[in-house]
Amino acid sequence: MRYDCVIYLALLSPALFETVLGHYGFGLALCRVLGSLKSIEIIYSVHYDKTELLRFNSTENKVVAYTEYAMKWADDLNKKPEWLHMEAEKNIRDCKRFGQLFLPMIEETVKPEVVIRSVRQASGQSPAMLICSAYDFYPKPIKLTWMRDDKEVTADVTSTEELADGDWYYQIHSHLEYFPKPGEKISCVVEHASSNRPMIYHWDPSLSESDRNKFITGAAGLVLGVIMAAGGLIYYKIKHKARFPSAGSQDIRCSEPLHTLSGTE
Incomplete structure (x- = not known):
């Protein structure tokens, strides 16, 4: 199982109740362990x-209401901040006791899988664009930096936040927009808790994404053509043998009438 750096623990069983008409409700208490047991919510x-x-x-x-019905309830509770804090x-404290059981999970780290790809070629005044993507890493904090010829790039760089994969990883x-220069070196540097040193991934412009796709498509077409040609050749050979049997297997029949020794039929 994969574990998020934010661990949810149910501290008490939901208080479930049901009305006569079949409606139901429940209360839930959750504990969020934010990376370590020193930071708990x-x-x-x-x-x-x-x-x-x-x-x-x-x-x-603070208590926040999400319906008009709950607004008065929330207002009454917010008038007791000391009581809320005490509860x-x-x-x-209960969460810390439970969290001791999950501490090894919290401290586990998983190295990201990093891919650099081109999504746009430079054209006229339009710059090229590269994307550096890091997948399936844990814990959540991570830093991606672009380097051009070993110098950090700060302009024309945009990044998403860490996105949950839905399977406990992130x-x-x-994105880097740039105008290519001959012989330059572009790298994506990834800093994460799973490695004690920055992980450097270099972009190889020798084969762009579009060129790579064209190459794969052409190779697939070539293989398909070879298969079809081989199939056609085999079919031709089979039909040729059926129409012109070999001499060793011919059934020889005389077309001339048989003659008797006397020369009469």
Whole structure:
């Protein structure tokens, strides 16, 4: 199983209740362990049917209402900030005890898979664009830096935030716009907890993405053509043998009438 650097722990069983008409509701307490047990956040939420009514976050020490019905409830709770903080601290202590069991998971690191690809060639006043993508890494914090001839590039660089893959890992993408120069070296430098030194990946412009796709398409067409030609040759050989049998297997028949010794038929 893969583990997020933010571990969710249910501190208490949901308080489930159901009405006579079949409606239901529940309260949930979650603990977020942010990288280590020194940084913990408690979240309480109350749900009715499929709607979340309100939520409390210990970092902000505030209750937020999501429906008009829950606004008065939230206002009443926010008038007791000391009580909210005290209740949160109780659950934080419980969270630390539970978190000790998951500490090895929190400290696990997974090295990213890094790919550099070209998405646009330079044309006139339009610059070329490269994307450096890091996939399937853990924990979440990561830094991507572009280098041109061993000098850091800060202009014309845009990056996404760390995006959750949905399977406990993360991905991130950094874009570089540039005008190519002959003989230059472009690199993507990745700094992550899974490595004790920066990981450097060099861009190879000898074969662009579009050229690579054309090469693959051409190679596939060539292989298909060879297969079709071989099939046609085999078919021709089979038909040729069927029409013109070999001499060793011919069934020889006399077309002239048989003659008797006397010369009469």
